[in-house]
Amino acid sequence: xxxxxxxxxxxxxxxxxxxxxxxxxxxxxxxxxxxxxxxxxxxxxxxxxxxxxxxxxxxxxxxxxxxxxxxxxxxxxxxxxxxxxxxxxxxxxxxxxxxxxxxxxxxxxxxxxxxxxxxxxxxxxxxxxxxxxxxxxxxxxxxxxxxxxxxxxxxxxxxxxxxxxxxxxxxxxxxxxxxxxxxxxxxxxxxxxxxxxxxxxxxxxxxxxxxxxxxxxxxxxxxxxxxxxxxxxxxxxxxxxxxxxxxxxxxxxxxxxxxxxxxxxxxxxxxxxxxxxxxxxxxxxxxxxxxxxxxxxxxxxxxxxxxxxxxxxxxxxxxxxxxxxxxxxxxxxxxxxxxxxxxxxxxxxxxxxxxxxxxxxxxxxxxxxxxxxxxxxxxxxxxxxxxxxxxxxxxxxxxxxxxxxxxxxxxxxxxxxxxxxxxxxxxxxxxxxx
Amino acid sequence: xxxxxxxxxxxxxxxxxxxxxxxxxxxxxxxxxxxxxxxxxxxxxxxxxxxxxxxxxxxxxxxxxxxxxxxxxxxxxxxxxxxxxxxxxxxxxxxxxxxxxxxxxxxxxxxxxxxxxxxxxxxxxxxxxxxxxxxxxxxxxxxxxxxxxxxxxxxxxxxxxxxxxxxxxxxxxxxxxxxxxxxxxxxxxxxxxxxxxxxxxxxxxxxxxxxxxxxxxxxxxxxxxxxxxxxxxxxxxxxxxxxxxxxxxxxxxxxxxxxxxxxxxxxxxxxxxxxxxxxxxxxxxxxxxxxxxxxxxxxxxxxxxxxxxxxxxxxxxxxxxxxxxxxxxxxxxxxxxxxxxxxxxxxxxxxxxxxxxxxxxxxxxxxxxxxxxxxxxxxxxxxxxxxxxxxxxxxxxxxxxxxxxxxxxxxxxxxxxxxxxxxxxxxxxxxxxxxxxxxxxxxxxxxxxxxxxxxxxxxxxxxxxxxxxxxxxxxxxxxxxxxxxxxxxxxxxxxxxxxxxxxxxxxx
Numbered sequence: 001x002x003x004x005x006x007x008x009x010x011x012x013x014x015x016x017x018x019x020x021x022x023x024x025x026x027x028x029x030x031x032x033x034x035x036x037x038x039x040x041x042x043x044x045x046x047x048x049x050x051x052x053x054x055x056x057x058x059x060x061x062x063x064x065x066x067x068x069x070x071x072x073x074x075x076x077x078x079x080x081x082x083x084x085x086x087x088x089x090x091x092x093x094x095x096x097x098x099x100x101x102x103x104x105x106x107x108x109x110x111x112x113x114x115x116x117x118x119x120x121x122x123x124x125x126x127x128x129x130x131x132x133x134x135x136x137x138x139x140x141x142x143x144x145x146x147x148x149x150x151x152x153x154x155x156x157x158x159x160x161x162x163x164x165x166x167x168x169x170x171x172x173x174x175x176x177x178x179x180x181x182x183x184x185x186x187x188x189x190x191x192x193x194x195x196x197x198x199x200x201x202x203x204x205x206x207x208x209x210x211x212x213x214x215x216x217x218x219x220x221x222x223x224x225x226x227x228x229x230x231x232x233x234x235x236x237x238x239x240x241x242x243x244x245x246x247x248x249x250x251x252x253x254x255x256x257x258x259x260x261x262x263x264x265x266x267x268x269x270x271x272x273x274x275x276x277x278x279x280x281x282x283x284x285x286x287x288x289x290x291x292x293x294x295x296x297x298x299x300x301x302x303x304x305x306x307x308x309x310x311x312x313x314x315x316x317x318x319x320x321x322x323x324x325x326x327x328x329x330x331x332x333x334x335x336x337x338x339x340x341x342x343x344x345x346x347x348x349x350x351x352x353x354x355x356x357x358x359x360x361x362x363x364x365x366x367x368x369x370x371x372x373x374x375x376x377x378x379x380x381x382x383x384x385x386x387x388x389x390x391x392x393x394x395x396x397x398x399x400x401x402x403x404x405x406x407x408x409x410x411x412x413x414x415x416x417x418x419x420x421x422x423x424x425x426x427x428x429x430x431x432x433x434x
Numbered sequence: 435x436x437x438x439x440x441x442x443x444x445x446x447x448x449x450x451x452x453x454x455x456x457x458x459x460x461x462x463x464x465x466x467x468x469x470x471x472x473x474x475x476x477x478x479x480x481x482x483x484x485x486x487x488x489x490x491x492x493x494x495x496x497x498x499x500x501x502x503x504x505x506x507x508x509x510x511x512x513x514x515x516x517x518x519x520x521x522x523x524x525x526x527x528x529x530x531x532x533x534x535x536x537x538x539x540x541x542x543x544x545x546x547x548x549x550x551x552x553x554x555x556x557x558x559x560x561x562x563x564x565x566x567x568x569x570x571x572x573x574x575x576x577x578x579x580x581x582x583x584x585x586x587x588x589x590x591x592x593x594x595x596x597x598x599x600x601x602x603x604x605x606x607x608x609x610x611x612x613x614x615x616x617x618x619x620x621x622x623x624x625x626x627x628x629x630x631x632x633x634x635x636x637x638x639x640x641x642x643x644x645x646x647x648x649x650x651x652x653x654x655x656x657x658x659x660x661x662x663x664x665x666x667x668x669x670x671x672x673x674x675x676x677x678x679x680x681x682x683x684x685x686x687x688x689x690x691x692x693x694x695x696x697x698x699x700x701x702x703x704x705x706x707x708x709x710x711x712x713x714x715x716x717x718x719x720x721x722x723x724x725x726x727x728x729x730x731x732x733x734x735x736x737x738x739x740x741x742x743x744x745x746x747x748x749x750x751x752x753x754x755x756x757x758x759x760x761x762x763x764x765x766x767x768x769x770x771x772x773x774x775x776x777x778x779x780x781x782x783x784x785x786x787x788x789x790x791x792x793x794x795x796x797x798x799x800x801x802x803x804x805x806x807x808x809x810x811x812x813x814x815x816x817x818x819x820x821x822x823x824x825x826x827x828x829x830x831x832x833x834x835x836x837x838x839x840x841x842x843x844x845x846x847x848x849x850x851x852x853x854x855x856x857x858x859x860x861x862x863x864x865x866x867x868x869x870x871x872x873x874x875x876x877x878x879x880x881x882x883x884x885x886x887x888x889x890x891x892x893x894x895x896x897x898x899x900x901x902x903x904x905x906x907x908x909x910x911x912x913x914x915x916x917x918x919x920x921x922x923x924x925x926x927x928x929x930x931x932x933x934x935x936x937x938x939x940x941x942x
Contacts, residue, residue, distance in 0.1 A: 012801035012856045016471035017794050018513060018581035026791050028557040028580050029564060039561025040580050052465050052485075053532070059468025066467040071481075078464040096795040310716045310798075 002248055004107035008068050011104050013097040014061040020091035020101065021047055021056050023349040034380060037344030043090045045352050045359075045370040054081050057091035057101045064108045074115035079208075082109050083120055084366060086359045087206050088289040088352035092297055098304070102294075109208025122361035123207040131212050136198035136219075137167040147195045149174035150181065154195045161191040162227045164220075164241070166234035167199050168391035176391060179430040180233040180260050186433045187267055191231065196223050200237040202290075205244055207358040217245055221254070230257040233426055235291035235390035236356070243298045259291050260426055261389050265327045268334050277432040278337035283423075284383035285332060285340060286374065286397070287350040288390030292328065296321040296348060321348070328389065328425070335432060341381035351377060353388075355396035371400030375417030389425040397422040437917050437927050440505045441526050442483035450486050450529070453496045458487040458535070469511075469530060471521060473802055477862055478889055479521040482509065482530035489535050491611060491619050491657040498655070499617040501529055501918050508615075509920040510651045512536075512552040513583040520650055522920055523888050524930045536657065543570055545633050546663045547608050552585045552656065556789040559584050563666075571595070571666035573606050576703055580789045585659050590885055591648045593838055593847055595788055596664050598691070598704040598741075601841035604647040608632040611658035612646055615914040625660060632660030645909055652922030653913050669744040672785040673754055674706075674775035675761050676734025680816035682772050683738040684837075684846075686764045688812055690740070690757055691843030697753045704839035706738035708823070714799040714834045714853045737775055739785060799832070802856030804865065807884040808848045808876060812839065815846030818881060822850050822872065829868045847884060866890060885923065892925035893932035900937035907938060 004011075019025040023043030032038030042048050047056035054063060060082060066072040085105055092101040113119055119127060126138040136143050147154040149170060163184060169177035184191050198220060201213035220241075224230055232238035238259045246252055258266070267273035287293060303317035304310055325347035332340050345351040354360070354370025375397060378386045386397060397420075404418035442461070450459045460466070461484050470479050483506075488494045494510075501508045507528030511520035522528060537553035539562060550559070550572075557580025559572040573594035575587035587594065591604035600606060609623035609632035620626065622643050624634040635641060645653045677683045683706050691698045709728045713721060722728070725735065740757055744750035761772045777785075784790070796803040810818050815837055823833035834851040852868070854861050869890045873883070877898055883891040896903040903925075910917070910926050917927055928936045 009801050009855075009857055013797040015473045015794060015797050015803070017579040017791070019579045019791055019794060021581060022557065025557070025580050026787075028560045028789055029787065035565055038565060040557040051487075052460065052468070054462070054465040054468030056468075059465070062470045063464050063467050066470065072463060072467055075463070077462060081462070081464045081468075096791045097797045304720070308720055309722060310720045311712070311722075314716075 002250075004064060004068060004104065004111045007100065007104050007107055010100055011061055011064050011068065013099050014058070014065070015097075016058055016062060018056070018058045019096070020044070020058050020094045022094060023090060023345045023351065025094040026096075032344045037377065037380060041345065043094075043345065043349065043351055045088065045354050046085045046366065048373070049366045049369050050084060055084055057085075057105070060085070060105055060108070061099065061101065064104050067108060067111060074112045074117045076117055079109065079112045079117050079120060082112065083123070083207060083358060084363050085357050086289070086352045086354060086370070087357035089293050089297060090289075090349065090352065093293060093348035098301065100301075106206060106208060110210045111208075113208045114210075119207060119209055120358075120362050123203070123209065123358050126203050126207070126358075126361065127209045127212040130199045130201070130204060130216060136216065137171060138199060138203055139167055139171045141171045146170045146197065147193055149177050150193050151178075152181065152193070154193050156192040159190060159192040160228040161189055161231060162224055162229075163191050163193050163231045163233075164197060164200070164224070164237055165193055166232070166237040166391070169233055173391050173394070176233055176424055176426055179424075179427045180231075182430045183260060183264070183426060183433060184231060186430070187263070187273065189231070189263075194223060200234075200240045202236040202240040202244075203358055205240065205248070206356065210248075214248065217249060221245065221249065225254045227255045230255050231263060232257065232259045233389075235259065235288035236392060239290035239294045243294060259389070261291070261328055261331055264429060265331050268330060275335050275432050276434070279335050279428060279432060280337035280339075281385050282339045282341060282383045283332065283385040283387050284343050284378045284381045285328060285346075286343070286353065286378065286386060286388040286393060287325070287328070287347060288388055288393050289350065289352050289356060290390065292325060293348055293350060296324040299324050331425070331429075332387075335428070341383045343377050343381055345377065353390075353393040353396045355392040360392065360396060367396055368399060368403055371396045372404060372417065375400045375404060375420060378420055379416035384419070384421060385423050386420045387423045387425050387428070394422055394424055437930070438505075439507050439526055439528060442506055442529060443504070446500060446504050446506060447484055449500045450484060450497060453493050453500070454486055454488055458489070460485050466530075469521065469532070473797070473804060473856065476521070476523075476887060477804065477865065478523045478887075480523060480525055480527045482522050482527040484528075485530045485532055487532045487535050491613055494531065494613045494655055494657055495617040495619055497529065497531065498613060498615050498918070502615055502617070502916055505916055506918065507920055508918050510552070510655045512586055513555045513581045520920070520922070524921060528920075531655070541567055541570075541663070542631070543567060543663065545631055546570070547632055547660050548572060548663055549632070549658055549660050550584045551658055552583060554584050555581050556584055556587075557581065560788055567663075569666055570663045573600065573603060573661065573664055574789055575603070576705075576788065577793045578789055579791050579794055582789070584661065585656065588659055588661055589647055589656055590650065593840065596702040597841070598839045599699060599702050599842065600662075600664065601844075604643075605841075606662040607643055607647065607659055608635050608662060609660040610643055610646055610656050612654040612656050614654045615916070615918050619657075623660070645913070649924055650922035652919050652924045652926065653910060654919070667743050667745045669747055669750045670742065670786055671750060671754070672739055672741050672777060672782045673757060674737050674739045674777055675757075675772045676775055677736045677738075677772045678770055680736055680819050682764075682768065682770050683736050684813065684816040685768070686761050686772065687738055687839055688843045689760045689764065691812075691839055694842045697756045698842050700742050700744050700749065700753045701740045701757070702743050703741040704738060704843070705837065706736065707836040708736050708833065709733050710832045710834040711836060711851070714832050714851065715795045717798050718800055732775065734773065734775060741785065796834070796851050796853055799853040800855040802854045802861070804852040804854070806850050806852060806869065808881050809840070809845050809884050810848055810881045812843040812846045814879075814881070815848050818848050818876065818879075821875065822848070825868065825872055826850060826852070829864065831868070870894070888921050888923060888925060889931050892923050893928070893934050896925050897934050897937050903937045
């Protein structure tokens with residue numbers, strides 16, 4: 001699906017039941033550890049922050065319907081409401097009508113921009129930087145520095161595996177890129193990194209700037225077309241390559257792809273990896289929306305797309321999705337000494353960190369409020385470590401912790417979550433692997 | 435009686451902001467569109483001109499005073515009326531009062547009553563009771579999604595998870611707090627006496643509750659309702675029996691229910707349907723459409739579920755045994771077969787789950803559906819469903835039908851689920867024709883709509899009940915002289931919803 005018009009019949013399935021506003025909307029009897037976290041809970045970051053119906057998916061679906069029916073003109077006001085969404089997909093998990101809620105939101109954003117409304121200021125700046133040949137990244141950094149973090153030789157020929165680093169790994173969290181490269185070496189994967197790599201386009205697609213997205217998508221597809229396998233450390237890049245490239249380009253990917261956490265999972269499952277070093281800490285795990293929920297949903301929908309009997313196959317599809325949600329958990333359970341304490345909202349019902357969909361740049365207050373809510377939930381588990389595997393989650397949680405600490409200083413009141421240490425799983429894995 | 439309403443002006447918006455605060459008033463076009471809905475319980479919707487989110491009854495009262503002074507229509511709504519929710523239906527859209535901020539719940543287990551505000555959602559009520567009052571249950575709507583509100587269901591006289599025993603949800607009301615269009619706030623039942631608990635529905639004098647129940651906020655805005663709690667025994671199961679025709683499930687159910695005491699007390703929710711009820715929950719293009727497949731996977735052409743709640747295992751087993759005996763006896767008497775449906779534990783758990791999302795997925799069939807709900811005497815429901823299914827097929831709709839017992843099989847709620855392609859040009863006209871034809875036929879037989887469409891069922895019904903309608907209009911004028919509240923299910927003002935001759939001769 002590449003336009004809102006093509007999603008008309010999907011959008012028409014919405015009856016405005018509002019189940020999508022809640023995590024565990026289908027499990028009102030779900031037992032939590034505390035009264036704060038039990039039963040169905042509000043799960044939409046934008047809806048919680050702005051409160052109006054239009055910020056929830058349930059309202060957005062009807063704004064999209066009004067747009068499709070020609071009942072509403074393009075306006076900056078409309079774009080501002082529609083862009084205030086992390087595209088986390090919590091709503092999509094809840095919908096019994098399998099509405100592609102995030103695609104509808106993204107395509108509505110694109111349709112408004114295509115109708116002549118300028119992208120919002122921060123989003124526009126991102127696209128301008130990515131469009132520049134001397135940058136091709138949203139961080140205003142020179143393209144020639146993209147592989148500066150790498151202590152090996154980029155662009156090595158004869159390799160069949162490439163590590164797609166992503167802009168955040170290349171320019172902002174180089175330590176994660178270094179750790180990932182180190183993991184790949186330790187597990188015996190013969191890989192290279194490419195200096196010609198460009199932004200995956202995720203922030204452009206999420207914010208409705210499809211022209212710029214298609215430009216970088218084509219460049220990346222051309223660059224990596226002869227590789228057998230692409231490995232990722234960034235959840236957003238991974239989801240964009242895996243789910244969005246084939247959908248938007250209309251062609252199957254010419255390579256296989258795996259997130260590094262999935263790669264470790266594969267090796268554990270095949271009996272080829274045994275982590276021996278201990279990590280004796282009390283940990284809670286945050287599911288990155290991109291690499292966990294979105295990929296899980298895609299797995300489910302891929303099975304249904306090939307089924308002529310959803311009644312019989314829907315359970316199989318759901319099971320495959322649930323198996324995907326187990327991947328990080330299997331990895332964590334294979335780390336000796338790691339004491340995992342799950343939060344209440346997890347897997348498909350996980351509460352977003354608040355950074356995605358262009359929200360961190362354009363709506364920093366909403367991003368921070370969402371981060372703090374998730375940190376409070378993490379703190380309720382009694383964990384000392386909040387672990388995840390996504391550069392945006394890490395950044396936004398670290399900002400959340402800082403904000404909570406500041407609130408403590410200002411009020412003198414202890415803020416749950418302020419003591420949490422935010423940790424990238426890939427860093428831990430690199431420390432533990434020999 | 436043609437009413438000319440005014441538009442919401444900037445001056446009115448300022449007054450609304452003064453009442454509720456800037457944060458809770460909007461005229462934003464995108465946000466106004468975000469409240470729209472067409473389907474499930476109603477197809478007509480007009481864009482409101484302003485949305486306001488009051489916090490309490492006092493604010494509701496002040497908003498109504500402003501609306502009255504400026505002759506602006508008002509539509510109150512919260513989370514959902516068994517799935518859908520009220521929207522303005524006539525021009526201009528006026529003020530839409532989003533009641534979701536008013537979502538408080540008070541529980542009084544001693545007097546077995548809970549006080550709910552309009553925004554309290556079923557899923558939240560269920561969670562609170564499960565953790566804090568596990569021996570009691572809130573009578574939330576059955577089959578409605580968790581975001582449907584408890585009060586929305588109650589004021590619609592909807593069905594709850596114990597309707598089979600306790601009757602329509604409105605029968606559970608012990609008192610109401612109502613804000614009249616004039617801005618006056620009053621309470622009904624014993625609650626009218628300052629400081630009294632809502633323990634006696636009929637005091638201190640004649641009870642006006644009925645004017646506000648089933649009118650969907652057309653006579654006054656309900657800001658609190660005292661609703662009976664129900665005991666919550668934890669021995670539960672579901673048994674189901676199949677049949678070759680509607681009679682095969684309707685007649686044995688009457689036998690189970692009519693004695694009222696004994697096993698009838700334990701069969702709290704009795705509901706059934708036909709095999710398309712399973713089929714149309716999936717996309718038309720991605721599911722078998724012949725009965726053969728459903729037969730193979732063990733689905734009867736017609737079936738009835740009996741949800742049983744009991745205090746002991748023995749009580750549960752006895753109830754199951756007696757239902758089985760009744761079916762076996764009926765099989766002999768009617769020379770038919772009504773096999774028990776061997777439900778998988780997962781199927782039982784799914785049926786026992788409250789609230790649930792079971793009703794939502796009828797949109798998958800062709801991206802649109804409408805519940806049309808009727809009351810009939812229980813034993814007449816088989817005839818109605820036969821006629822309904824035949825007519826649905828004639829119009830090209832799958833004959834998806836659901837039925838439930840109300841108050842020990844005194845009445846049936848018969849609900850065809852009209853699955854349609856909402857993107858098909860002219861589909862809403864076709865549905866209107868279907869609705870008109872079936873409505874005219876059913877009204878002649880004495881059957882009544884439960885949530886009448888304001889443009890079809892309501893005028894067709896009231897055209898046949900002129901004296902009743904005359905009285906209704908008079909009550910409405912006493913309570914809402916400027917008719918600022920939306921027409922709801924009442925077809926008031928008449929000319930706003932229909933071209934039929936006004937049943938009140940002089941039109942006043």
